[in-house]
Each structure stands twice: as C-alpha cells, then as structure tokens.
Amino acid sequence: MTAVGPVLTSHNPADPSDVLLRIPAPGAFETVDTVERARAAQPGWLLGGAAARSAALGAVADGIDAARAELASLAVREVGKPLTEARAEVARTAAIWRYYAQAPYEPVGAVHETAAGPGLLFSRRRPYGVAGLITPWNFPFAIPSWKSAPALAAGNTVVLKPAPEATACARRLSEIVQHAVPAGVFTVLPGGPTEGNALVSAADVVSFTGSTAVGQAVVRTATARGVPVQAEMGGLNAAVVLADADIGQAAAHIAASIAGYAGQKCTATSRVIAVGAALEPLREALAEALRAVPVGDPTDPATVCGPLIDEHARGQVGDAWHGLCALAGGTVPDKPGWYAAPTLVEKVPAGHRLLREEVFGPIAALLPAEDLAHAVRITNSVPYGLVTSVHTADLNTALNGLDRLDTGMIRINAPSTGVDFHLPFGGAKASSHGPREQGRAAPEFYTSSRTYTLSPTGAT
Structure with missing residues (x-):
C-alpha cells in the first residue's frame, strides 16, 4: 500500500519506547474502494442463508477462544489494559459472537390480515448493505465485535475503522473473522479522521463509539446523507450513595468504577454524590479504597489501574486535579509509562471541568447532597446521561x-461500569444518538423494515 497520508503508530502505553506497528494511513480513495468491495460482496453474503451466517459467526467465536491468551496479551501491550480485565474482555468477545450466531434464525417480520378482500400483507426486515463501524481503543475486541456481529448476522457486510491506538488488535481480530467469512464481507480499514470521514460518507449504515465532538460530526454527516446512524459518546456518570447504604460495599464498587483500567471507560464514575449523613463515612472509606487500588504494570494479574493511553491523556488528568483538594491520589507515579494515581477530590468549584466534561481518567469529584431529590438534580445537571449507580438498602427509596x-442505564448497589451484552446499551442527552446497541436492539438497527402487499390476480 502506498502511503497517501500520515503514518499510524501504535505504542505500548506502559512502555512508550515499545512500538507495535507503523503503517501508512490508506487515505480517502482507498476507503471508498474498500466500501465498494464490501458492497459487491454483500448480496452473496445475504443469499448464503441463515445457516451459513450462523455457522460463520460461531466459527469466529471458536477462533477467538482458541487465541484467547494471545489476544489478551495483545490488548495489554497495545492499549495498556490490565491482564485480568483483558482476559475478561476476550471471553466476553467470544460470547458476543456466539450470542449473535443465533440471530440469523430470529423472525424478521410479521404476517397481517388484509383490511378487505383476498391477499397477503407482511413486513420483513432487510439489511442496508455496508455497515461502516468506527470504534475506540479502550475495548479493542468487544466493541468492534458487538457492532460487527449483529451487522453480519443481519446480512450486511462490514468495514471497520478502529482507533489508531488499537490498530494491531483490530487487525488480529480481522484475521480471525476473515478466516470464517467470504472475501470482502469483513474488512478492517486502519486510519484516522480522513478515513473515518470517508467511511461515514460512503457506508449504508453507520455506528460510532468515541468522543462527543467526533460523534456529533459523524451524526451530522450521516444524517445529511439520510443513512441510519447511532453514536455512543461521552459520559459524566454519577454514583449516588444514600445514608442507609452499605458504605463499605459502595466504596469498593465506586473505587473500582473510578480506577479500573485507569478510568478509561465511558461508564466510569466521575462524580460521587453523598446524600446527607453518608458524606463523612463515604469520604473516608472511598479515599481508603482508592489508595488501596493496585496501580502498576498491566501484565501483572493483580493490577487494577494500569497506564493511561498516552501522554496527552495523562496530562488531561493532571490538569483536572490541579489546584483541587485531593483526598486520595493527585500524584504521578515515578515510573515509565503514562500512569496516574487514582484520585478523589472534593470542594470542586461550580463550573469546573470535572463537573461538566468527561476527563477519561482515574479521577472523580465527591459532592454533597441534602437529600435524594437534591442528588437527582445534581446527577441530571450535566449534558450527559449514560449511567448512574445508586447505593441504598431501601428498594422503595x-x-x-x-x-x-436522565440516564439510559441505572444500576442499583452495583458499579457504574459493567455491560450486559444481551441487553440494550445507551444513554440520554449528549451521551447517545440513535437506537440502542447490543441485545436484540442491535440487529434491528442494522436492518430496515419493508411492507409487502400481495394481491392475487383478478382480485377487485
């Protein structure tokens, strides 16, 4: 491939001197050509039938299982995911492909009686054609899979543009998928904004996960073309802790949601809202829990908080805690790699970026609330609405x-992080646009409903 744009470089965030790959970005013309090849392959993929598509997705799951140790190690090295969490992601990725391997056998329509006279009315869902998928680096196997598997199950072909930081993971996933499907059905297209823009401008249906600013641009471009689009974007998630909660359990859940994978999840907890008398015991318990989080080498199975993805990301976290009162953390460990200590701050001024923007790192603000109604107002006061966790012993409350x-997902006595791939995933307000991902909602997004009227000849 001739270099027509910038060179994509993927570094190990735990050791920035370790370079996984350097490849040229393909450019806009190659992106469009890739989409056209996928479009040419789509009719054959659909006409192969439900059994063939189901078998192919099952074979992908088997391939992921067979390579699970290699894939987990690659995620550790390329995106700094702690080994234990990387292993869990790979296991979930295989389960996602197995789950959607059954989707080709699901009903795709309904039969209806005519309003009058003989004939037949029915609806049927059909694939759009080429699904253009743009995915982030933080879940390098799971997110590409929970977009690709339902799109393929429904009879679409897929062109996947991963984040540059996760290019090696995406290419390895592509090798496994391409071994199970015909040529042109699944293609990984490395690249940056140029390739992403070209893909959104050429695909027949678009799914995006990433930053709010880029997601909004994707939505505008796809909407202007009249193609279906979904975008999963930022989160500024709250954990609400009531006075009757099990404070120790709540602190453990919230600490994991702040510091797990260095807070680099859209479902991470960014704001901790302590209601009434919960404030003092929670302040102490959560600070202690965060100080106890294992921070270090992501290859160590005991590590919970590994490095941030790059130097810029760590700088953003440092800028966020600068000048604030830190109850825990607020420091940078003296070691190679882009590490930051899990941090809890309090007395955050109104309008501070921690209370209005997603920082995407292991940092959260502790906020007091007078009562539940006040906590709800604080939770709803931001532009985002992805997930809220509520900790209480009183189900009625x-x-x-x-x-x-105003959040799409609510978790009671559980961390804000954690996704059930068989249930709908998505948020409200600026967190999400379009239909939900995952579960049975996903194949519906990748298909359109058509209504058919069949009238016998000679009917009046």
Whole structure:
C-alpha cells in the first residue's frame, strides 16, 4: 500500500519506547474502494442463508477462544489494559459472537390480515448493505465485535475503522473473522479522521463509539446523507450513595468504577454524590479504597489501574486535579509509562471541568447532597446521561428516584461500569444518538423494515 497520508503508530502505553506497528494511513480513495468491495460482496453474503451466517459467526467465536491468551496479551501491550480485565474482555468477545450466531434464525417480520378482500400483507426486515463501524481503543475486541456481529448476522457486510491506538488488535481480530467469512464481507480499514470521514460518507449504515465532538460530526454527516446512524459518546456518570447504604460495599464498587483500567471507560464514575449523613463515612472509606487500588504494570494479574493511553491523556488528568483538594491520589507515579494515581477530590468549584466534561481518567469529584431529590438534580445537571449507580438498602427509596434520573442505564448497589451484552446499551442527552446497541436492539438497527402487499390476480 502506498502511503497517501500520515503514518499510524501504535505504542505500548506502559512502555512508550515499545512500538507495535507503523503503517501508512490508506487515505480517502482507498476507503471508498474498500466500501465498494464490501458492497459487491454483500448480496452473496445475504443469499448464503441463515445457516451459513450462523455457522460463520460461531466459527469466529471458536477462533477467538482458541487465541484467547494471545489476544489478551495483545490488548495489554497495545492499549495498556490490565491482564485480568483483558482476559475478561476476550471471553466476553467470544460470547458476543456466539450470542449473535443465533440471530440469523430470529423472525424478521410479521404476517397481517388484509383490511378487505383476498391477499397477503407482511413486513420483513432487510439489511442496508455496508455497515461502516468506527470504534475506540479502550475495548479493542468487544466493541468492534458487538457492532460487527449483529451487522453480519443481519446480512450486511462490514468495514471497520478502529482507533489508531488499537490498530494491531483490530487487525488480529480481522484475521480471525476473515478466516470464517467470504472475501470482502469483513474488512478492517486502519486510519484516522480522513478515513473515518470517508467511511461515514460512503457506508449504508453507520455506528460510532468515541468522543462527543467526533460523534456529533459523524451524526451530522450521516444524517445529511439520510443513512441510519447511532453514536455512543461521552459520559459524566454519577454514583449516588444514600445514608442507609452499605458504605463499605459502595466504596469498593465506586473505587473500582473510578480506577479500573485507569478510568478509561465511558461508564466510569466521575462524580460521587453523598446524600446527607453518608458524606463523612463515604469520604473516608472511598479515599481508603482508592489508595488501596493496585496501580502498576498491566501484565501483572493483580493490577487494577494500569497506564493511561498516552501522554496527552495523562496530562488531561493532571490538569483536572490541579489546584483541587485531593483526598486520595493527585500524584504521578515515578515510573515509565503514562500512569496516574487514582484520585478523589472534593470542594470542586461550580463550573469546573470535572463537573461538566468527561476527563477519561482515574479521577472523580465527591459532592454533597441534602437529600435524594437534591442528588437527582445534581446527577441530571450535566449534558450527559449514560449511567448512574445508586447505593441504598431501601428498594422503595431507589425506585422513587429512578424515574427522575436522565440516564439510559441505572444500576442499583452495583458499579457504574459493567455491560450486559444481551441487553440494550445507551444513554440520554449528549451521551447517545440513535437506537440502542447490543441485545436484540442491535440487529434491528442494522436492518430496515419493508411492507409487502400481495394481491392475487383478478382480485377487485
């Protein structure tokens, strides 16, 4: 491939001198050509039938299982994911492909009686054609899979543009998928903004996960073309802790949601809202829990908080805690790699970036609330609405507050992080655009409904 744009470089965030790959970006013309090849392959993929598509997706799951140790190690090296979490992601990735391997056998329509006279009315869902998928680096196997598998199951072909930081992971996943499907059905297209823009401008259906600013641009471009688009973007997630909660359990859950994978998840907890008398015991318990989080080499199975993805990301976290009162953390470990200590700050001024922007690192603000109604107002005060965790021993209190939360996912006595791939995933407000991902909602997004009227000849 001739270099027509910048060179993509992938570094090990735990050891920036370790370079995984350097490859030229293919450019816009190659992107469009890739989409056209996928479009040419799509009719044959669909006409192969449900059994062939199901078998192919099952074979992908088997291939992922067979390579699970290699894939986990690659995620550790390329995106700094702690080994234990990387292993869990690979296992979930195989489960995602197995789950959607059954989707080709699901009903794709319904039969209806005519309003009058003989004939047949029915609806049927059909694939759009080429699914253009743009994915982030933080879940380098799971997110490409939970987009690709339902798109393929429905009869689309896929062109996947991964984040440059996760190019090696995406290319290895592509090798496994391409071994199971015909040529042109699944293609990984490395690249940056040029390739992403070209893909959104050429695909028949678009799914994006990433930053809010880029996601909004993707939505504008796809909407202007009249193609279906979904975008999963930022989160500024809250954990609400009531006075009757198990404070120790809540602190453990919240610490994991702040510091796990260095807070580099859209579902990470960024704001901790302590209601009434919960403030003092939670302040102490959560600070202690964060100080106890194992920070270090992601190849160590005991590590929970590894490095941030790059120097810029660590700088963003440092800028966020600068000048604030840190109850835990607020320091940079003296070691190679882009590490930051899990941090909890309090007395954060109104309007501070921690209270209005997603920092995407292991840092959260502790905020007091007078009562549940006040906590709900604080939770809803930001532009985002992805997930909220609520910690309480009183189910009635929890249920009373649930319907007032402007978030797409609500987790009771559980961390804000964690995704059930068989359930719909998505948020409200600036966190998400378009239909939900995952579960049975996903194949519907990748298909359109058509209504058919069949009338017998000679009918009046």
